[in-house]
Amino acid sequence: MSYATAPVENLSAAELDQLCINSIRTLSIDAVQQAKSGHPGTPMALAPLVYTIWNRVLRFDPQNPIWPNRDRFVLSNGHASMLLWSALHLTGVQAVNADYETLGTASVSLDDIRRFRQFDSKAPGHPEYHWVSGVETTTGPLGQGVATSVGMAIAQKWLANRFNRPEFEIFDYSIYAVCGDGCLMEGIASEAASLAGHLGLDNLCWIYDNNHITIEGNTRIAFTEDVQTRFIAYGWNVLRVGDANDTDRIEQALEVFRKTKGRPTFIVLDSHIGYGSPHKQDTSAAHGEPLGDDEVRLCKKAYGWPEDAKFLVPDGVYGHFNAGIGKRGAEARQKWMELFESYRAQYADLAVEIEVMQKRELPTGWDRNLPVFPADPKGIAGRDASGKTLNVLAQNIPWFLGGSADLGPSNKTTLTFQGAGDFQADSPGGKNLHFGIREHGMAATVNGLALSKLRAFGASFFIFSDYARPAIRLAALMELPSLFIFTHDAMGDGEDGPTHQPVEHLISLRAIPGLITLRPGDANEVVEAYRYIMQLRHQPAVLVLSRQALPTLDRGKYAPAAGVSQGAYVLADASGGIPEVIIIATGSEVSLAVEAHEKLLSEGIRSRVVSMPSWEIFEQQSRAYRESVLPPNVTARVAVEQASTFGWERYVGTSGQVVGMNTFGASAPLKELQRKFGFEPDHVVAVAKEQLANSGNGNR
Numbered sequence: 145m146s147y148a149t150a151p152v153e154n155l156s157a158a159e160l161d162q163l164c165i166n167s168i169r170t171l172s173i174d175a176v177q178q179a180k181s182g183h184p185g186t187p188m189a190l191a192p193l194v195y196t197i198w199n200r201v202l203r204f205d206p207q208n209p210i211w212p213n214r215d216r217f218v219l220s221n222g223h224a225s226m227l228l229w230s231a232l233h234l235t236g237v238q239a240v241n242a243d244y245e246t247l248g249t250a251s252v253s254l255d256d257i258r259r260f261r262q263f264d265s266k267a268p269g270h271p272e273y274h275w276v277s278g279v280e281t282t283t284g285p286l287g288q289g290v291a292t293s294v295g296m297a298i299a300q301k302w303l304a305n306r307f308n309r310p311e312f313e314i315f316d317y318s319i320y321a322v323c324g325d326g327c328l329m330e331g332i333a334s335e336a337a338s339l340a341g342h343l344g345l346d347n348l349c350w351i352y353d354n355n356h357i358t359i360e361g362n363t364r365i366a367f368t369e370d371v372q373t374r375f376i377a378y379g380w381n382v383l384r385v386g387d388a389n390d391t392d393r394i395e396q397a398l399e400v401f402r403k404t405k406g407r408p409t410f411i412v413l414d415s416h417i418g419y420g421s422p423h424k425q426d427t428s429a430a431h432g433e434p435l436g437d438d439e440v441r442l443c444k445k446a447y448g449w450p451e452d453a454k455f456l457v458p459d460g461v462y463g464h465f466n467a468g469i470g471k472r473g474a475e476a477r478q479k480w481m482e483l484f485e486s487y488r489a490q491y492a493d494l495a496v497e498i499e500v501m502q503k504r505e506l507p508t509g510w511d512r513n514l515p516v517f518p519a520d521p522k523g524i525a526g527r528d529a530s531g532k533t534l535n536v537l538a539q540n541i542p543w544f545l546g547g548s549a550d551l552g553p554s555n556k557t558t559l560t561f562q563g564a565g566d567f568q569a570d571s572p573g574g575k576n577l578h579f580g581i582r583e584h585g586m587a588a589t590v591n592g593l594a595l596s597k598l599r600a601f602g603a604s605f606f607i608f609s610d611y612a613r614p615a616i617r618l619a620a621l622m623e624l625p626s627l628f629i630f631t632h633d634a635m636g637d638g639e640d641g642p643t644h645q646p647v648e649h650l651i652s653l654r655a656i657p658g659l660i661t662l663r664p665g666d667a668n669e670v671v672e673a674y675r676y677i678m679q680l681r682h683q684p685a686v687l688v689l690s691r692q693a694l695p696t697l698d699r700g701k702y703a704p705a706a707g708v709s710q711g712a713y714v715l716a717d718a719s720g721g722i723p724e725v726i727i728i729a730t731g732s733e734v735s736l737a738v739e740a741h742e743k744l745l746s747e748g749i750r751s752r753v754v755s756m757p758s759w760e761i762f763e764q765q766s767r768a769y770r771e772s773v774l775p776p777n778v779t780a781r782v783a784v785e786q787a788s789t790f791g792w793e794r795y796v797g798t799s800g801q802v803v804g805m806n807t808f809g810a811s812a813p814l815k816e817l818q819r820k821f822g823f824e825p826d827h828v829v830a831v832a833k834e835q836l837a838n839s840g841n842g843n844r
């Protein structure tokens with residue numbers, strides 16, 4: 145009789161291990177076969193690894209997958225998602241809702257696995273944070289998971305520094321991330337690994353599935369570097385386990401990780417993709433397609449599994465996971481809860497802070513002392529107003545921190561108040577992160593911090609948002625309140641020229657669902673933008689700021705900057721009825737629009753200026769409000785934005801005009817560029833008049 149169908153009491157410990165491992169393998173194989181789509185090979189190879197981490201090592205309570213001090217498990221090679229769905233299912237992880245309540249149902253049921261990759265199944269194609277409880281971060285775009293894990297590791301260090309007290313190790317968790325060749329080929333992983341090595345993040349362990357296979361075949365065609373030496377050079381502790389089936393060796397290596405101080409650990413795990421498949425093992429054929437019915441039977445035979453059984457979880461498997469991770473996790477959490485109660489008795493304020501943070505709420509007084517900028521025609525740069533606001537917020541919100549990709553002095557994101565400090569290996573309480581010139585790694589790291597419930601920002605020049613975009617997109621997909629601050633928003637750095645002048649960036653970020661893009665028009669709009677952003681709990685924001693000084697508008701004369709919270713608002717209007725022409729502007733072009741408006745008024749033309757810092761926020765307003773700002777019957781409209789004209793038809797209509805950019809700009813002093821590209825009051829006035837003449841709905 146096969147061990148797979150034997151009475152559980154007859155099984156040796158080794159057989160029980162094998163039973164669990166092969167359950168992961170066969171569930172993965174069956175799910176992919178049933179879906180006729182997916183990646184069976186890597187789950188077949190890494191089942192022993194996942195089994196070992198989850199059942200022997202991970203401090204994680206399946207009953208409460210959001211317990212703050214849990215170890216984190218990241219599957220960076222997200223195509224191998226069946227590993228995670230199997231683990232979440234077999235360990236009985238419970239579902240949690242958006243209000244952080246456990247629902248009393250399985251996170252991933254066997255039925256979900258049967259419906260792998262189908263609509264509404266909790267076993268989608270790739271791990272999706274926010275959709276499936278127990279997924280720590282969304283992965284699939286290779287490299288993102290490992291990079292995000294660096295943010296999680298920084299967060300643990302920071303949290304430990306802030307909250308741990310003698311006898312109270314409130315935060316002492318570890319982060320495990322599994323990755324493949326693809327992750328390690330991607331640049332983002334190199335950025336993140338370099339940063340992790342520099343910071344000596346000894347709470348971080350990456351396990352590299354060294355199978356020499358990617359989609360096009362053997363890695364000898366494109367990836368022949370010495371990965372181990374590379375990680376040694378980054379300052380990591382590098383270990384190697386020569387056989388992915390050797391669970392004891394894997395466990396030992398993980399033990400070495402936990403004892404290693406002062407550097408992260410990189411475990412090279414030599415594996416065979418499609419392990420057990422007589423015809424597909426060690427080939428790319430095992431990577432991304434179902435094995436086929438015949439091969440499935442042969443694999444099951446090789447595993448000593450009933451060949452015809454499908455989605456079989458033999459007796460004893462659930463129980464064995466329950467006795468392993470279930471028991472260990474429940475005990476660990478129970479102990480922690482008790483610890484936390486005595487912590488609360490001694491450190492009430494800190495305990496409250498932890499609880500507020502876990503719910504993504506803000507501490508009382510978070511917006512006190514926010515600056516108010518007096519009217520000033522010379523004004524102040526968006527980045528400077530931002531720097532002042534950030535420094536207030538970061539004092540009011542202890543867990544609000546961040547940094548720049550080496551442009552802190554230029555982005556004005558450096559936190560300069562007493563005690564802000566730098567985050568380094570020997571100063572893990574610092575609030576200034578130095579990401580180095582690694583925008584992509586930075587953005588993923590910010591996501592890792594946000595996943596750990598910190599409020600975090602990363603900064604660079606707006607032009608380099610492209611370098612961070614995949615992680616910004618993931619922040620939106622994950623519904624994380626990450627903040628990305630980008631300065632030098634348009635042609636303000638004139639002489640730097642086209643390589644430094646963003647054009648298509650605004651519209652391309654506006655195209656990301658769920659992302660809030662804000663381009664405030666003066667210093668007070670910057671403050672209001674922050675006020676809006678800080679209250680976001682499930683949406684990322686991109687804040688786009690000017691390098692150059694912008695006039696601070698007289699809010700006695702014009703509408704209050706609080707209108708920012710509606711995305712767009714009537715900033716300046718004509719008296720005597722509905723406007724004849726509307727000028728819509730964002731950011732540095734708002735004061736230009738106001739100047740043009742004043743000229744039009746002086747000529748007796750009823751113009752209106754709409755400041756529109758955020759399309760997305762405006763779209764969330766009621767139709768009545770939107771139509772009060774942009775009355776449908778006023779068709780003479782001009783949009784002014786130093787960026788691609790693409791998309792503005794949405795607000796100016798097909799008959800409207802856009803004063804914008806259709807080229808990459810040029811290298812010249814800003815004033816000259818403004819003249820050349822038409823960002824001057826007289827030009828805007830001329831375009832407005834043209835609109836009036838053409839629209840036929842003006843009075844003249």
Ligand SMILES: Cc1ncc(C[n+]2csc(CCOP(=O)(O)OP(=O)(O)O)c2C)c(N)n1
Nearest residue numbers: 186284285286324325326327357358359431
């Ligand atoms: C950024 C990115 N580029 C390309 C892909 C498409 N893709 C998915 S898996 C894969 C091959 C990955 O190889 P490896 O990481 O070695 O995984 P293995 O086949 O060994 O499981 C590729 C190119 C992706 N998911 N993400």
Ligand SMILES: [Mg+2]
Nearest residue numbers: 324325357358
């Ligand atoms: Mg591979």
